[in-house]
Amino acid sequence: MQMLDAQECERARITRDSRYDGCFFTGVRTTGIYCRPVCPVRPARAVNVSFFPSAAAAEAAGFRPCLRCRPEAAPFSPAWKGSRTTVERALRLIDGGALDGSGVEVLSHRLGIGTRHLSRLFQKHLGASPIEVAKTARVQRAKRLLDETDLSMAQIAMRAGFGSLRRFNAVFAEVYARSPTELRKRASARSLGRLGPPTRETDRPRSRSMP
Numbered sequence: 001m002q003m004l005d006a007q008e009c010e011r012a013r014i015t016r017d018s019r020y021d022g023c024f025f026t027g028v029r030t031t032g033i034y035c036r037p038v039c040p041v042r043p044a045r046a047v048n049v050s051f052f053p054s055a056a057a058a059e060a061a062g063f064r065p066c067l068r069c070r071p072e073a074a075p076f077s078p079a080w081k082g083s084r085t086t087v088e089r090a091l092r093l094i095d096g097g098a099l100d101g102s103g104v105e106v107l108s109h110r111l112g113i114g115t116r117h118l119s120r121l122f123q124k125h126l127g128a129s130p131i132e133v134a135k136t137a138r139v140q141r142a143k144r145l146l147d148e149t150d151l152s153m154a155q156i157a158m159r160a161g162f163g164s165l166r167r168f169n170a171v172f173a174e175v176y177a178r179s180p181t182e183l184r185k186r187a188s189a190r191s192l193g194r195l196g197p198p199t200r201e202t203d204r205p206r207s208r209s210m211p
């Protein structure tokens with residue numbers, strides 16, 4: 001897997017270096033949560049962290065998105081910037097929903113490469129398959145809509161690219177261990193009352209075992 005070396009990531013994580021935001025994600029084994037380099041939560045001990053080149057790779061490894069630094073809000077700034085145009089094009093197409101209705105074959109055809117080549121490129125640069133990247137893209141789209149709009153759950157499910165409300169709920173239960181409704185309540189509680197102490201989401205022990 002091609003990405004920044006661990007020392008560079010570790011330095012960026014400890015110093016909360018915003019130039020690295022979007023370049024990598026940090027999974028914390030003790031909590032099962034993954035974060036952006038700019039997460040406001042006190043950094044975990046180095047011995048407990050792993051670095052991933054994409055949010056999808058962190059999720060594929062069993063980590064949940066942090067509710068404080070919101071990985072879905074990270075800028076698009078992959079570590080390879082500028083040099084891997086096929087992967088970038090693929091990412092933009094996936095972000096636009098290319099894998100929500102049709103399969104990887106159609107996507108690779110549009111890119112003019114074979115599906116195996118596409119899979120290899122994704123594994124190398126993102127540490128995840130096109131399908132895993134598409135799943136994370138849908139979840140992130142939906143999470144942003146949950147936080148930023150008043151759309152109904154059914155509308156969000158459709159707009160984010162889930163085939164059904166049921167699928168939307170199932171994927172959120174898997175990725176966040178919470179229903180979309182719970183996440184929205186949490187977001188509105190946060191924006192209404194700034195009185196309470198900050199929540200310590202990433203300090204919470206995970207309830208499911210690591211792969």
Ligand SMILES: [Zn+2]
Binds near residue numbers: 034039040067068069
């Ligand atoms: Zn975080």
